[in-house]
Amino acid sequence: MTTSEDQMPEVTEEHIERLKENMEKVETLSKRLVEVMASKKPHTSALDGPNQELFARAATVYFAEAWQNPAKLLEQQIEYWGKSVLNFAEAQQALTIGEVDDEHDMPADKRFSNPMWDTNPYFRLIRQQYQTNAQAITQAVASVDDLDAKDKRRLSYFSQQIIDMMAPTNFLATNPDALQKAVETEGQSLINGLENLVSDLEANDGELVVKLADENAFEVGGNLATTPGDVIYRNRMMELIQYKPATETVHETPIVLFPPWINKFYILDLKAQNSLIKWITEQGYTLFVVSWVNPNPSYAETGMEDYIQDGFLAAIEVAKQICKVKQVNAIGYCIAGTTLSLTLALMKQRGDKSIKSATLFTALTDFSEQGEFTPFLQNDFIDGIEEEVTKEGVLRSWIMGRTMSFLRSRDLVYGPAIRSYMMGEVPPAFDLLFWNGDGANLPAKMAVDYLRGLCQRNEFASDGIELLGHKLTLADVDVPLMAITCETDHIAAWKDCYRGVQKMGSRSKTFVVSESGHIAGIVNPPSKKKYGHYTNPDLKSDADTWLKEADFHEGSWWPIWEAWLKKRSGKQVPARETGDSTHPSLAPAPGTYVVANPNI
Structure with missing residues (x-):
């Protein structure tokens, strides 16, 4: 009692x-x-429910x-x-x-x-x-x-x-924490909360997008995305950053990394302690990273073909030219891993052998199971998105961000709203949440192509998807590959990723399940000794059996991936400076696209 x-x-x-x-x-x-x-x-009301x-x-x-x-x-x-x-x-x-x-x-x-x-x-x-x-x-x-x-x-x-x-x-009337603080502060917490609410509304043209992090605490290129490098190529779709070497010699075959264009690339370079980009250069690799444009309505007719042609293929060609090699190793994260798989299928049909090996981070290619996105991938929502992008030319970043947040609404919507609007607190200085709020628009055509052709009709994993004059299927993907997935990933469920990898035509396939989720399972440096990972060379069984029979390893998957990659990266050559005579430095890393405002 x-x-x-x-x-x-x-x-x-x-x-x-x-x-x-x-x-x-x-x-x-x-x-x-x-x-x-x-x-x-x-905005289109169909997107609200x-x-x-x-x-x-x-x-x-x-x-x-x-x-x-x-x-x-x-x-x-x-x-x-x-x-x-x-x-x-x-x-x-x-x-x-x-x-x-x-x-x-x-x-x-x-x-x-x-x-x-x-x-x-x-x-x-x-x-x-x-x-x-x-x-x-x-x-x-x-x-x-x-x-x-x-x-x-x-x-x-x-x-x-x-x-x-x-x-x-x-x-407020039924939240004792907020009521106590209002009395203790003589109402100042409520004044601060209302100020936070109005500021968030003003920052998003009247849309309520809860600010998750203190934006004044971070600067891209200041205390985020600080690994040294140069933008050595730019077109309408992307800037290509070549990072400065961190060793005297490097592997002959360079790496070209393609991040998702829904968010910004610097999730892989938040700070020195957990930067995959910095770590790769320290292992002796020449690294190129794509920084995608944040599209405005003039990109309305930009589709998946443009991302492949002017993004993936262009970046691979520039890296080959600068490094004077015939092949590169490629990495694709999330939607960029999906599109890298499409690019591999296209290159197979064209007889282009420019990619020596591919690494996929949390990449879906078989959408027969839609997982936690099932509520949003039915016709009522997709029809609403199509109506919205037809009017706007782009799928505005806050719409996609809101959808992602409501998959974890207690932690990413209501909790932050209570702290900010009822308690009057300043959002935390948390780099990951800052990045999470720094989204990007999606071109109208690309958004519809992806949602209809890949997500709804699952064409890539079934009868094939028509792109750039070819019909592409998963069986066309035949380069050596490693797929990194995450055990609690709510965006790209590991079992769904596994099913896609099983259908690929590669004779050399390695599949890894990291502990934790879509971000923490990837941004998992060895120094933290935090999340372990599972491996199992037998990819013939179903996903549950694969995991049951897998070996568990303590710590990050980064070292086993690097050991796998080393075998496919050639001899040691003198470290390369960034660019060459035909690809001079256009800007220091992290470049200009990552901080550009598409609304100006």
Whole structure:
């Protein structure tokens, strides 16, 4: 038994007066809020939620099943009523006797870590009833049987979004942390929070995009992306950076690394301690990295062909010219790994042997299973995206960023919003979150090509995808390759990556599963001795069997990859300076494209 002692700070008349003074400051901020919302740039409403037909179908099925089996519905309702009445009765008892019965276990949830959720009858009732409601909704969705598997998955996802959105921690009147801080600071935390809210809205043309990191703490090229190098080539699609050597000799075969163009390349060069780019140069390799353009509406007709022709093929050719070699080793990360696979298939059909080996980081090539993106890859959302990009010329970066964030909404949406807008806190100085918020637009044609042809129709892994006059299939990918995937990756699930690699035509294939997720599993330097990895040379079995029979290794996968790459990188030659007479330095790394504002 615990007593519900008053845990709020003592409130004096002086506190109340200062609180009133602070509240008057809200008027000025409210005017700014109205102004920014009035000037908000509209976007396609279909991007804000699923077509209502989904809920209509679910409701029809639910009530049809209830009609056929009313006992099932009654059982669920009676259980819900019983728990609700018990919650209320316990709260009444606690208020009467001044004590809270803490013998009833409630599900662990870090959102409710404040002791008042357990000891204060008011907050305890709110928490209990919220969790009772959440359980009832989850059970109701789970009981809908006669529904298409994709619709069932979408219904489950969006119902969970509603549950998370309605959490009492998201509202000032039912958040003890925010209320306590408001009283302690005499309302200043709320003033600061409203200032943060208005500033975020103003920074995004009225769209609410929660700032995750303190932007004033970082500068690309200042304390991020600082590995020395030069931009030695530039076209409308990319800047090609050649990094300065860190050893006296280097392997003859250079590396060309293609990062995703949804985010910026410097995730691989955040700081010296975890920079893959710096580490590669220290192992004795000549490294080229593509920095993609952040497209504006003039790129509306830019498609996957342009990324291949003016990105992948152009970068490979320039690296060959500068290093005076016939082949390079290529790396593709995420969507760039998907596109590198398309490029390999194209080069196979053209008889072009410029790539000696390929490394894929978290790259999907078989989209027969859409994983956690299933809710967003159905026609209602894709139709909405197509309508949006037709009007705008690009898929604006905040739309893609918002979609990614809502896959982890508690950590990337609601938690940061509470700290910023209700608690009035400055976002943390966290480089990874800064990078996460530094997104890029996607050209209209490219976005639709990718979503329709690859994600929805899965053409590359099935009958083939038409690109640049060729029909490309996974079987065309036949160079030696290593695929690095991540065990808890929610963007490119490792089992889905595995299925694509199995279908590739390469006779030499190495598959690795790193612990952790899409970013931490890749940006995993050996010095941290943090996440381990799994290997298994047998790629004939299904994914579950592969993992069950795999060997686990402590620490980063970087060293085993480098050992694999070394065998395919030729003899040692004198270290190369950046560029040559026909490819002079155009700018120091990290270049100009990575910091350019496409809206200017």
